[in-house]
Amino acid sequence: MSAPAARTTPADPAVGPVGADGDASTARRSRRGRSSTSPSSVSRWLLGGLAVTLGLAWAFPIYWMVSSAFLPSNRLQTRTPSFFPIEATLSNFRRVVSDPSFYEAFRISLTVTGLTLVAAILFAFVAALAVSRFRFRGRKAFIVTILVVQMIPAEGLFISQYQMLDSWGLVNRVLGLTIVYVAAVLPFTIWMLRGFVTGVPIELEEAGMMDGLSRTGAFFRITFPLLAPGLIAAGVFGFLQAWNEYTLALVVMTDPGRRTLPLWLQGLVEANRATDWGLVMAGATLIAVPVIIFFLVVQNRMTAGLVSGAVKG
Numbered sequence: 001m002s003a004p005a006a007r008t009t010p011a012d013p014a015v016g017p018v019g020a021d022g023d024a025s026t027a028r029r030s031r032r033g034r035s036s037t038s039p040s041s042v043s044r045w046l047l048g049g050l051a052v053t054l055g056l057a058w059a060f061p062i063y064w065m066v067s068s069a070f071l072p073s074n075r076l077q078t079r080t081p082s083f084f085p086i087e088a089t090l091s092n093f094r095r096v097v098s099d100p101s102f103y104e105a106f107r108i109s110l111t112v113t114g115l116t117l118v119a120a121i122l123f124a125f126v127a128a129l130a131v132s133r134f135r136f137r138g139r140k141a142f143i144v145t146i147l148v149v150q151m152i153p154a155e156g157l158f159i160s161q162y163q164m165l166d167s168w169g170l171v172n173r174v175l176g177l178t179i180v181y182v183a184a185v186l187p188f189t190i191w192m193l194r195g196f197v198t199g200v201p202i203e204l205e206e207a208g209m210m211d212g213l214s215r216t217g218a219f220f221r222i223t224f225p226l227l228a229p230g231l232i233a234a235g236v237f238g239f240l241q242a243w244n245e246y247t248l249a250l251v252v253m254t255d256p257g258r259r260t261l262p263l264w265l266q267g268l269v270e271a272n273r274a275t276d277w278g279l280v281m282a283g284a285t286l287i288a289v290p291v292i293i294f295f296l297v298v299q300n301r302m303t304a305g306l307v308s309g310a311v312k313g
Contacts, residue, residue, distance in 0.1 A: 172253055
């Protein structure tokens with residue numbers, strides 16, 4: 001007669017595997033808690049908060065300008081600031097666009113900026129290619145000269161520039177202002193484009209020439225698309241410098257009827273004993289609109305140029 005089989009009781013699920021899983025989940029939660037309060041996460045939060053603070057500090061003057069442009073004069077002159085244009089009006093903008101001198105100043109600024117942009121990009125591009133791709137006598141001296149010219153304060157050249165333009169009969173002329181603008185923008189533009197040209201290996205052109213392309217064809221079909229972002233970046237710099245420049249225009253354009261937009265905006269302040277800040281803010285807002293539009297268009301093309309260069313490379 002065999003002995004009866006021993007009865008086995010099922011293991012309590014709360015004791016075996018579940019207990020192990022509970023210990024593992026508790027350990028994971030403790031590690032997650034330690035990682036969430038690690039120094040790296042705290043530093044990221046601090047840097048993020050600092051970035052947001054700096055962004056708000058940068059954007060607030062722009063918001064204040066636009067908001068004040070929509071407020072009537074009686075609201076702007078009160079001791080209590082108005083952070084929101086509750087009583088918004090377009091009267092300030094109507095007075096700006098009804099001023100004939102605004103359109104003349106806009107035309108002059110647009111013409112000078114366009115000529116400066118084209119001339120600066122063309123001359124700087126050729127100079128950057130020569131400095132980066134060719135070895136010639138005086139190359140290093142030319143590069144050092146570019147750096148030295150950028151160190152000279154612009155105010156130290158006003159007298160000589162005015163005398164030069166006056167002897168040429170170019171004072172109060174768009175061409176005269178364009179010449180001094182190109183001279184001011186060109187050194188930094190050459191230096192910027194030189195970095196882009198140097199960053200494109202010359203072996204790409206040599207490979208294209210081995211495939212049957214001429215040197216010019218290899219440059220325009222291979223290298224030039226890769227330089228498009230640099231040209232656009234240099235164009236943005238030149239546009240902003242020429243559009244917002246004030247001191248050189250004040251020296252060259254002495255005729256009240258031949259003023260750029262920054263000089264026209266100053267005329268709004270000088271024309272009234274008590275400054276009409278609503279009118280000034282409306283004028284400043286309208287001056288900023290072309291810059292915003294230009295940057296948005298160029299930003300899209302800059303992204304397209306980067307992608308196109310990567311694909312063609």
